[in-house]
Amino acid sequence: MSPLHLCLLLSTVLFCIGLAAVLVRTSAILVLLGVELMLNAANLNFIAFWRYGPGGDDTGVIFVLFSIAVAAAEAAVGLALVIALHRHRRTIALKAANQLRG
Amino acid sequence: MSLAFLALALVCVVTASAAMISRNLIHSALLLVLTWIGLAGLYLWAGADFVGFSQAIVYVGGVSMVVLFAVLLTRRQRDEPLVLIPEAGVGRVVAGLAATFWVAALLVPAMVVAPLVQRAGPGPTLTVKRIGELLAGPHLVAVLVVGVILTVSLIGALYLAAPVTAEDQPEWDNGGTGRDRGNQEEPS
Amino acid sequence: MIGKGLLQGLAVTARNLVGSYHDPDRYTTIEYPEVKPALPEAYRNFPFLVAEKAEDPLGTLRCVACQICEKECPPQCIYIVMDRDEKGKARMKPKVFDIDTSVCMSCQICVEVCPFDAIKMDQVFEIATDERFNALLLHRDQLAKTNTYFHQIHPTEAAEVDARLAAEKKAAEEKAKAAAAAKAASAKPAPAAPANPTPPPAPAP
């Protein structure tokens, strides 16, 4: 088990935790947190490959920087949606957000 | 493998799973913040200082605040002690976990089998000047695009989250969902 | 320029900071227990009874227990009982004279209404006691202080009071002498005229 494999294993575990949360949990905010966790797992992969990969090329790191920025924007918009949903439906359970009207 | 990596990995996994299992939303948000700190530590361990610190600023400083504000704004009554969430049905849990294990089953063997070219020895050094040159050089377009994305998402989030005042209240949406009238005068 | 007012404010506080080291006007704290405050002469705190002679203060009290101050005191904190001899005749001396200093608001109305200058305002303000009730109820013996003490704390007022009393005594004596002379004159032509009553005892000296 080379260090690279360990890193990939760790990011896979994190990714699966996030995916499980997204699939199982019923609260909109927790689903967003799960998605956030999955994004972070992906970033970890980039850094792992940059660290242990053939090297000489830093695009991995740059990509992680952009990914962090966009993930922040996504979190902001996602939670704004959740707040708007709460104002409409008075609850943030996912069940309530299944009609397209409203 | 170095002790630091194992410790950080353990922290990340434990706090992430605790965050996802916890019933109290505030606790899960704060535990996830711990996961992000663990991840920032991992980036520092890997040698990417700049990424580690920007992860700390963006996630621990910014996103955690947005999450916590969102959690507080969406509580049903004013002083609900524990932000409890209706528990998912058994069927949903089983289906979710099954799907997750299926995905894991796909990923792990692929990872083991893949012919990864490894480079032993210390990792590459990454100076801020190098990142600056890369960002200003080949990736300049990407920086501008991310800037636009951030601005658009900021304005979008503001528009979505801001309380809808009376005048632009669409007429047809007066369904009986106890909709908050905002500041409109109650027709007495 | 927008910040001008703020900078002026900073200048004032800086001037006070520096001033407090050399300008006595800008350093007004008196460290009380070590340094006693300089009390003006007119300062008044709780009342005390004026006695003529130091060796027998209770005997030579000016107070004749006329109870005017007891009636006039707004918070009613004075309690007087006339001293009567065995036959019940008033001996123009207070047997009991209590002032409840927990009620007294040192407004010096009693000093103002006392016709005999028997009660004056003291300058002692360190009278804290650990015992709540009895210690604050001052009795006759604790209240009596000599006229010389009165001269120490209120020199001008004491001098005025003494001058007025002396003048009154002299006036009383002349009246008595005049009355005596008149009596003597009336006694000579009509030795049989009954001797008019001796003048009432002069008010306490």
Added chain:
Amino acid sequence: MTTTSVPSSESWLEVAPLQARDALLGLLPESLHWIASSVLAIAVLVGAFGLMFAYLTLAERKLLGRIQNRPGPNRTGWAGLLQPFADAVKALTKEDIVPRDADKVLHALAPVSLVALSLIGLAVIPFGRHLVAIELDAAVLYFFAAGAATELSIFMAGWASRNKYSLLAAMRALAQLISYEVPLLLSVVPVVLVAGTLSTTAIVAAQGGWAAGFWPHWHVLTPWGFSAFCLFMIAALAESNRSPFDLPEAESELIAGHLTEYSGFKYALFFMAEYFGMAALSAMAVTLFLGGWQAPLGWLEVLPSYVWFAAKLLALLAGFIWIRATFPRLRIDQLTRLAWKFLVPMALLNLANAAFWSLTAGWSGPLQAVRWAVSLAAVVVPFLLLSRSLFSGLGPRVYRYAPS
């Protein structure tokens, strides 16, 4: 302390701390050296700043007293020197009341994390020519990463004490901190732009030397530098909840804000965190704008570098206290409006100003005067325009007298 070799040319005072460190490390076996040196650095930092915190509280009460024409604490020890320890004992012996249905874990974690986060920012600040705990390439980013996390602790404090008012106050404190995080970071970017690096030691080195023998190259002595310094200090005042912005603990409103449910040593920890935060931000201001450990004049180099750093730091902290003694408090809406409508635009324009400054570095002779003039104008003109719009409708008034 960095493990670089010790140049022998400087005065022994300059080198004394390093020699002391090497002597101490000499006692330990080689393998433990890097652990020992970092532990030693932590011990020295916490000790020095802990002591400075103690005497900062005393200095604040004495200065405040003297400004208000009274002596300040002078009963404990000679001229009140033992006052901080008396306060510490009082804080320790006070009963620590935790509300019944409070979130015990978060309630205890909030002050501890606040103090920790305020302290770890000190690791990258160069206190002297060789005295920097960690030599990081992205040091400034590290400092603000540590600073950004303090908001979490305040939220935890507000939420964990389960009290309507402390939660409201925590929300207001967060609004204030977040809206002043932006100008704080924006006012640092010009310095990074001109110095070309994020490493604090390089920034201090960039401010070395003197133009024409007496004019130091400090960033604060350039138009954009002075404007960035003022913006940084205003934002630092707001970040550490100091005077014109000490809204969370405004006694005229929600009593002690998010600190209402704290007592005993936890309450003292919050104050310690506030002072550490103030000291850390001032230390960063000294590093970025006032030339870190650089001496103001050439021949003053005889004093060791860390003395100059300490002098500047104490001067800034005295400024904090002076401002606290003089200014009243801003309302929450004025405070956030000041951040978004004045500080952020000024900081952005200042960024352009700094870019102009660094591009025209080559100009000399008469062009130098033009460079200064343009840079000065780029600071003064936006200041006047923005402050006029900020202050519309306010101003001194003329009063009339009733016709007798």
Added chain:
Amino acid sequence: MFDANPAASPSARVRKVEPSSFGFQPSSVPPPAGGGGDLLEISLGPHHPSTHGVFRMNVVLDGETVVRLKPVFGYLHRNHEKLGEGTSYLGSMPYTDRLDYLNSMTNNWAYAIAVEKLAGLTVPERAEYVRVILAELTRLLNHTCLAGFLMQDCGCSGTPLMYAFRERERILDLFESLSGSRMMCNYQRFGGCRVDPTPAWLAAVAQLVDRYGPFLDEFEELLTGNEIIMARTQGVGRLPAALAVNAGVTGPMLRASGVGHDLRKVDGYGVYPRLNFRVPVGDHGDVYDRYMVRVLEMRESISLLRQALAALPGGPVLDPKAKQRGLRPKAGEAYGRIEGPKGEIGFYLVSDGTANPYRYRVRPPSFVNLTVLEDLCLGHTVADAVIILGSIDIVLGEVDR
């Protein structure tokens, strides 16, 4: 940041909530019209650090703005007026010190004027001048204290308050060397003053008056131009002139709203007609105007003091014929009032020929000025409500009596 233009003044933005009637039980209050949103109900006081003495405000907040405010006081009620009916005329004089415990000299004077009117006593010239000197000294003291307390509410950590108290102590030392007590002077009598001021005392007053001008300049330099104070106080708590007159508001608060009504000019009591002075008037009626009107009044008081000291005649300071102890004015009623530092302080006495007044009524300016508190605070934040209360300048001894 600080748009203070009247159009967008805070009270315009708030939803119109009719001011509560006094039958208001805070806990049972129905959410005002236009409900929705969660109303936060907090009670500021009675031992809140920023209320001046024992005073409580029940505030109903909608977010940040005050939607309803009910002042609750009476914690310091000492039954002053019923006591007055039980004690002799002279016996009530020391109690008037305790009404507005910051300005005992003016309280005494108002009571003395009322009794002099009732009993038809005359006051010698010298006593009138001494009374003016003491009243103006009290005005200086009161307005300096107000400025200090107001800035303390704005958030200055005690500095202006300490400067104000430093000057106040100097004036109190003068009162102590004259009447014997710093705050409870009990100095005026019916038909004049109790003690004749000595030349040394008058010299000390002259010296204080000369030093007070420079102190005021320094005080204004610290406060008047300060942008943060302007931002916090301009446009806050605006009192329209019509509401002020209808609510019976008097004193600097009325003059700050633009109505130039000053009893020293209207009644012309004492020797004020012989001294020339001006009455400053504000136009906006907000907290800043109330502060500035008081500062300008202090400057007028300084010139008044100089004129009074210069024109002080000789002669007795108390009308010898006036009886103090057994005063029994003939049956009738009288209302004596003066322009106290806080407004019109008046005493209404009804005598039935006996030694005790039949009815003893005090018209306290703080209490009357306080009635407009809710109208001023509607639409402002809690921080502003605290400052507005500070600018009304109330003393609970006088409000509760």
